[in-house]
Amino acid sequence: MAYEPVIGLEVHVQLKTVSKMFCGCTTEFGGAPNTHTCPVCLGFPGVLPVLNRRALVEAIRVALAVGCKVSDKVKFHRKNYFYPDLPKDYQISQYDEPLSENGRLNIKINGGEKTIKIKRVHMEEDAGKLIHEEGGDSSFVDFNRSGMPLLEIVSEPDINSPEEAYMYLTDLKLLLRYLGVSDCDMEKGSLRCDANISIRKKGGTGLGTKAEVKNMNSFKAVKSALEFEFERQSKCLEAGERIIQETRLWDPDKGITVSMRSKEEAHDYRYFPEPDLVPFALEAAMVENERKDLPELPEARKARFIAALSLTEYDAEVLTQDKDTADYFEECVKFYNKPKIVSNWLMGDVSGYLNAKNLSVRGSKLKPQALAGLLKEVDSGKISGKMAKDIVIEMLDTGKDASAIISEKGLAQISDTGELEKFAEEAIAENAKTAEDFLNGKDNALMFLVGQVMKKTKGKANPAVVNKILRDKLSKKQ
Amino acid sequence: MDNLYSLTAGELLGLLDKKTIKPEEIIESVYSRAQSVDKKIKGYLNLDREKALSRAKSLPSSGKLKGIPVAVKDNICVEGELTTCASKILRGFKPPYNATVIEKLKSEGAVIFGKTNMDEFAFGSSCENSSYFPTLNPWDTARIPGGSSGGSAAVVSADEAVMAIGSDTGGSIRQPASLCGVVGMKPTYGRVSRYGLIAFASSLDQIGPLTKDIKDAALLLGVIAGFDEKDSTSVNVPVPDYASYLKNDVKGVKIGIPKEYFVEGMDKEVEASVREAIALLKGKGAQIVDVSLPHTEYAVAVYYILATAEASSNLARFDGVQYGYRCEDPANLLDMYERTRGEGFGAEAKRRIILGTYVLSSGYYDAYYLKAQKVRMLIKNDFEQVFKSGCDCILTPTSPTPAFKVGERSADPLSMYLSDIFTISVNLAGVPALSMPCGFTKSGLPIGMQLIGNFFEEGKIFNAAYAYESNTDWHKRSPKL
Numbered sequence: 001m002a003y004e005p006v007i008g009l010e011v012h013v014q015l016k017t018v019s020k021m022f023c024g025c026t027t028e029f030g031g032a033p034n035t036h037t038c039p040v041c042l043g044f045p046g047v048l049p050v051l052n053r054r055a056l057v058e059a060i061r062v063a064l065a066v067g068c069k070v071s072d073k074v075k076f077h078r079k080n081y082f083y084p085d086l087p088k089d090y091q092i093s094q095y096d097e098p099l100s101e102n103g104r105l106n107i108k109i110n111g112g113e114k115t116i117k118i119k120r121v122h123m124e125e126d127a128g129k130l131i132h133e134e135g136g137d138s139s140f141v142d143f144n145r146s147g148m149p150l151l152e153i154v155s156e157p158d159i160n161s162p163e164e165a166y167m168y169l170t171d172l173k174l175l176l177r178y179l180g181v182s183d184c185d186m187e188k189g190s191l192r193c194d195a196n197i198s199i200r201k202k203g204g205t206g207l208g209t210k211a212e213v214k215n216m217n218s219f220k221a222v223k224s225a226l227e228f229e230f231e232r233q234s235k236c237l238e239a240g241e242r243i244i245q246e247t248r249l250w251d252p253d254k255g256i257t258v259s260m261r262s263k264e265e266a267h268d269y270r271y272f273p274e275p276d277l278v279p280f281a282l283e284a285a286m287v288e289n290e291r292k293d294l295p296e297l298p299e300a301r302k303a304r305f306i307a308a309l310s311l312t313e314y315d316a317e318v319l320t321q322d323k324d325t326a327d328y329f330e331e332c333v334k335f336y337n338k339p340k341i342v343s344n345w346l347m348g349d350v351s352g353y354l355n356a357k358n359l360s361v362r363g364s365k366l367k368p369q370a371l372a373g374l375l376k377e378v379d380s381g382k383i384s385g386k387m388a389k390d391i392v393i394e395m396l397d398t399g400k401d402a403s404a405i406i407s408e409k410g411l412a413q414i415s416d417t418g419e420l421e422k423f424a425e426e427a428i429a430e431n432a433k434t435a436e437d438f439l440n441g442k443d444n445a446l447m448f449l450v451g452q453v454m455k456k457t458k459g460k461a462n463p464a465v466v467n468k469i470l471r472d473k474l475s476k477k478q
Numbered sequence: 479m480d481n482l483y484s485l486t487a488g489e490l491l492g493l494l495d496k497k498t499i500k501p502e503e504i505i506e507s508v509y510s511r512a513q514s515v516d517k518k519i520k521g522y523l524n525l526d527r528e529k530a531l532s533r534a535k536s537l538p539s540s541g542k543l544k545g546i547p548v549a550v551k552d553n554i555c556v557e558g559e560l561t562t563c564a565s566k567i568l569r570g571f572k573p574p575y576n577a578t579v580i581e582k583l584k585s586e587g588a589v590i591f592g593k594t595n596m597d598e599f600a601f602g603s604s605c606e607n608s609s610y611f612p613t614l615n616p617w618d619t620a621r622i623p624g625g626s627s628g629g630s631a632a633v634v635s636a637d638e639a640v641m642a643i644g645s646d647t648g649g650s651i652r653q654p655a656s657l658c659g660v661v662g663m664k665p666t667y668g669r670v671s672r673y674g675l676i677a678f679a680s681s682l683d684q685i686g687p688l689t690k691d692i693k694d695a696a697l698l699l700g701v702i703a704g705f706d707e708k709d710s711t712s713v714n715v716p717v718p719d720y721a722s723y724l725k726n727d728v729k730g731v732k733i734g735i736p737k738e739y740f741v742e743g744m745d746k747e748v749e750a751s752v753r754e755a756i757a758l759l760k761g762k763g764a765q766i767v768d769v770s771l772p773h774t775e776y777a778v779a780v781y782y783i784l785a786t787a788e789a790s791s792n793l794a795r796f797d798g799v800q801y802g803y804r805c806e807d808p809a810n811l812l813d814m815y816e817r818t819r820g821e822g823f824g825a826e827a828k829r830r831i832i833l834g835t836y837v838l839s840s841g842y843y844d845a846y847y848l849k850a851q852k853v854r855m856l857i858k859n860d861f862e863q864v865f866k867s868g869c870d871c872i873l874t875p876t877s878p879t880p881a882f883k884v885g886e887r888s889a890d891p892l893s894m895y896l897s898d899i900f901t902i903s904v905n906l907a908g909v910p911a912l913s914m915p916c917g918f919t920k921s922g923l924p925i926g927m928q929l930i931g932n933f934f935e936e937g938k939i940f941n942a943a944y945a946y947e948s949n950t951d952w953h954k955r956s957p958k959l
Contacts, residue, residue, distance in 0.1 A: 039575050043795050045568065045676040046555045046577060048709050080791050080838070082815055089794030141799070270838035272847060275680035275788055277710050 002202040003237070005230045006210075007159035007195060008119075009168060009222075013151045013182045014126065014190035015058045021125040021149040022049030022092065029188050033131075033142035041147035043087030048276050051076075055123065055149035058181045059099055060282075060290050062151055063121045065179055065297060066172075068103035070287050075279040076123075080270040085128035085141050093152075095271045097279075098122035105155075105175070106299060107167040116168050117156040126150050145189070151182075157196065157207065162226035169193060169219045174298050178323045186217050193222055198243070199233045208233075209243040213257055216250045225250040228257055301326055309339035318347055324362045335372030345371065349389055353396050365399030366392070374402035381462050382406065417469060420453065420461055424469045427452040438474055446470055482507035483637045484956065487546045487694045490640060494545050501534040501545030504640070505589060508547050512592075512638035515959045520613050521623075521633035523552050524560055525592035533589045541587025542701055548583055549639035551630050552593045553600055554685065555674040556580050559590075563676050564608035565598045567822030568802045577674020578709065579643060579685050579702045586701045591639055594629030599793065600650055600678040601826045602626050603897035606888055609824050614884065615658060616957035617923055621881040624654030624897075630688045631658040636959055641698050642688040647678045648781050649876075649901025651686045652913035656876035656926025659915045659955065661695045661943075662688045664901075666934050667908035668713035670699075671706030677792040679785040680711070682905040691953050692914065692944045696720035699936060715934050723937035726948040729763035733942065734869040738774040739900055745879045751917030751925040752875045755946060759873075762945055769869060771860040776853050777903040778895060783837050783850035784906075790834025796822065829891065858907040865932040871942050872930040874900050876913040880923035900928060910936045914943050915952035924952070 017027055023040035040047045056074065063070050077095035103118035126148035131140045153172065159165050173184045173191065184191040193216055198208035213229060216222045229248070236243055248257040273279070296304070298320050305316035305326075320326045325346065332342045346361075350371070354364055374395065378388045383406060391405050398405075427449050428435045438445035446467065453466045482490065482504050493499045509527045516522055530547060537544055550556060553563045555573035557580075562568040580590060597607035605613040605628025613628045615621040616636040623632040627644025631654035634642050644651040646664035655662025663686045670685045677683060687698035700721070705714040735756060740749065760766045798804035798818030805821050808814035823831065837846035864872060878899060887894040904911040909930055916927040931939040947953055 039573070042800065044573065044575075044801070045561070045563075045571070045795065046553075046573065046674045047575075048673050048711075050708060050710050078791050080794060082794065082797060084797075084799050084811065087795065087800065089797055090791055268840045270791070270835065270840070270843075272787060272791070272838050272843070275711075276677075 003199045003234045004160055004202045005197055005199050006157045007165050007197045008157035009155045010194045011153045012192040015055050015149040016182050017054045017149055020147040021052050021055050031144055036144040042143055059123045059151050061179055063100035064291050065175055066103035066105055066118050068100035068121050070100045072282055073279055074282050076274040076277045077271045078274050081267050085130050087146055092274055093124035094122035107171050109164055109167050116158045119154045119156050121153050124150050162223040165226055166219050166223040178297055197229045209245050212247045214249055221252055315343045328361045331368035332372050335369050336375050349392050366396045370401050377402050420469050423453045423456045424473055483511035486690045487640050505530045505534045515636050518619050519616055519632050519636050520611050521594055521629040522592045523595050530589055530591055537587045544587030546640050547589045547591035549591045549594050549633050549642040551627050551644045552596050553676040563599045564596045566609045567796045571802050578671035578706045582702050596629055597626035598824045598827050600626040601830050603894055607826045615881045621883050624657035626650040628654045631655050634660045634688050644688050645675055645685050647682045648905050649898035652901050653877050655688055655913045657881040659924030661914045663695050663912040666910040668711055669703050671709040671712045673708040679788040692947045696940045718937055720940055723940040724944040726945050728945040731870045732765045732868055734767050734769035734864050734872045736769050736771045738771050739874040747919045748875050748925050752927050755916040755927050769864045773856045773860050780850045780853045781902045783846050786830045786834030787838050787847050790831045854906045857903055861907045861909050870938045874928045876926035876928040880919050904930055912939050912943055
């Protein structure tokens with residue numbers, strides 16, 4: 001029997017604010033354990049939380065970007081459970097009235113598009129981190145992460161393959177990077193993902209018994225874990241067994257999921273409204289301001305690149321896959337208004353260099369204005385396109401301007417007809433047979449003569465000028 | 479002067495102003511009074527003469543409470559000083575920060591004097607639930623002082639402190655004030671910052687003054703009130719000059735008498751004293767009207783659902799991980815949690831944690847917590863209706879009985895819970911209320927009355943209270959110790 005997976009993803013994103021969700025501590029990553037803490041994020045007796053307005057604003061921006069309806073009220077709940085890295089033994093989160101609901105994300109899949117509905121986006125605080133002594137029986141706790149502002153983005157179970165899950169995460173990350181609200185660095189824990197997966201007969205409706213998979217620390221791991229789960233659950237049903245609702249952990253070394261706890265042991269979180277944070281009204285005008293202030297998002301930007309800058313769909317797609325690259329591209333175009341040429345250079349030589357050196361376009365020494373300068377030199381005929389390919393590498397290495405490199409190395413193209421005429425005559429004299437061939441109608445022969453002149457000038461001759469001079473001279477001979 | 483300890487803050491400030499005395503002399507006087515009488519009362523958990531003296535010597539150059547020693551309930555954080563909520567689970571805990579009220583007191587020159595005993599985590603109405611020792615009533619040491627701020631009320635009553643601060647979640651300032659014959663006030667919820675008050679029930683807790691007279695109460699509240707950006711539940715309403723309300727004039731002041739607070743079976747002496755007080759105010763020109771607070775009968779039930787729900791969550795952090803008590807040699811994490819909490823909390827704390835956990839658990843939330851929240855709104859509406867009808871204050875007894883005997887109700891939690899029957903509604907509604915002496919029983923036990931005001935109208939309460947006090951001398955009586 002053919003099955004299909006039904007997948008819903010819960011993504012936790014750490015917002016890139018300066019201070020934590022409910023206190024003034026820094027959100028900087030790293031730092032010796034328990035140095036980025038205060039009585040509030042340590043949950044000391046008597047302390048009270050105060051909501052970070054910036055975290056709220058960033059949460060609203062994300063909610064708007066995924067098309068959610070933002071609530072007119074901000075309300076927090078306590079989620080009660082005991083854990084050594086949870087300083088208050090409850091987490092401040094949102095429950096029955098989340099910040100926002102009913103959004104969507106369009107993903108690209110199999111050359112088409114698919115809409116994944118987003119159930120809700122809500123705010124909560126992070127817990128600390130346990131460090132277990134290797135080979136010993138002690139555990140240590142680091143509260144630097146405690147109280148970091150998190151967003152939980154919950155999708156509807158609209159995802160029907162591990163590939164779709166992968167694309168959803170990729171596109172969500174792209175969106176978040178465009179908004180500039182998070183590093184989305186899975187290694188630093190600023191983006192985490194749990195997956196709910198059940199299976200059903202292909203084309204069926206309704207939901208089967210689901211498993212929740214945790215502990216996946218890369219998009220690839222999510223994909224692999226879901227592939228494994230799909231197989232496992234399919235085999236389970238084929239064998240006539242029942243699937244149990246449970247939480248499973250992904251073991252990346254073995255490439256399998258293992259059961260962590262079944263529903264019987266599930267927590268009763270005893271949610272109730274957080275009495276230390278009085279619910280308050282969210283001003284519609286403030287939300288509208290944030291909506292107006294949203295940057296152009298990847299989909300819209302891609303469409304504009306195609307329509308207004310006449311880029312191909314492929315080029316537009318590649319350039320908008322990363323906000324920095326798209327910004328960089330547009331800056332270049334501001335200085336040099338030939339989008340297709342800029343696009344070719346960025347996607348070709350420049351990205352080749354950056355990939356090889358593992359650099360980002362923003363981190364490279366080549367500034368947009370400088371790249372535009374180089375392209376203008378090609379247009380003016382001062383250098384050839386081929387020379388430009390060498391020069392751009394040097395620009396990337398040194399951060400120098402094209403003009404500086406050209407004059408330093410004497411790379412300027414020879415367009416001086418007097419000088420070139422001399423070389424052309426030499427070439428004709430040295431290759432009388434070829435010259436004759438040309439005159440007898442072999443057009444290709446001219447290319448050889450051009451090549452000879454280029455050789456004599458060590459590649460500095462302007463091939464177009466050389467071409468013209470040769471034609472003139474040979475026609476005169478006739 | 480060797481009887482400085484018996485004076486009010488207002489009187490002492492007058493002497494300090496005239497430079498007749500020095501702050502150190504007040505400290506010495508009050509400290510030696512405490513030395514001699516606290517053996518009988520046991521109001522203090524910690525009292526350090528040297529610390530108080532050095533604080534008195536390094537006071538700011540000015541301040542509304544300059545040189546006045548103020549005792550502090552043990553659930554309010556004082557930096558570097560033991561703050562244990564009278565619980566074994568916080569034994570040895572010294573907060574690394576000051577509560578906002580402590581900062582405010584210090585900036586007005588008050589001397590943080592000592593930490594007073596209380597029912598563990600403020601769970602109780604008798605001060606018998608301290609994990610250290612019970613505090614006793616200065617008027618009769620066979621009796622309880624009331625709770626949970628029993629220590630703060632008793633030390634003010636016994637002249638072992640000039641003023642004190644306590645916390646009131648369901649009557650914990652007013653009830654002991656009533657039973658000890660002093661003035662105690664729970665301000666409007668949000669009027670005083672809760673930052674640094676170790677929470678019992680966050681939506682009900684409020685810090686307030688315990689003093690020897692109304693003038694001192696107005697003075698102390700004026701110092702500790704005000705918006706605090708560290709407390710999201712504090713309200714940004716300007717603090718009026720409460721002293722300007724201290725007028726011996728209640729002509730035209732409309733005082734509501736709720737029929738639900740004068741029911742069959744209440745203590746005859748309490749009822750008689752409160753009725754006499756009403757008559758006195760009427761004689762001074764107050765307009766006395768009958769009012770109704772129809773949902774009063776549900777208050778105790780609603781309170782014990784909401785307060786325990788919040789308490790169960792607020793007390794979760796006492797888990798042995800970061801601070802305070804941890805059990806010996808735990809076998810594993812679960813064992814550590816279970817034994818730490820099992821050994822660290824007293825019986826009443828456990829009772830409330832279990833009750834609160836139960837009412838929040840899935841399947842019961844709607845029936846208990848949510849329902850209680852709805853009834854709470856009805857109770858609040860009751861008060862709003864009365865104040866909308868033009869009442870300036872509501873007058874009731876504070877406690878249905880005078881101080882009861884030590885141990886009398888300890889075996890019966892429900893009868894203990896009923897000690898707060900007249901005070902609990904006020905916390906549920908969030909309005910301010912004050913208790914002040916209004917008589918004595920034949921056997922010499924203080925009787926208190928409660929004046930309840932509209933939101934942020936503590937001033938009107940002070941006005942009525944001051945007019946009453948100016949025409950009586952109950953507040954001038956002192957227990958014989």
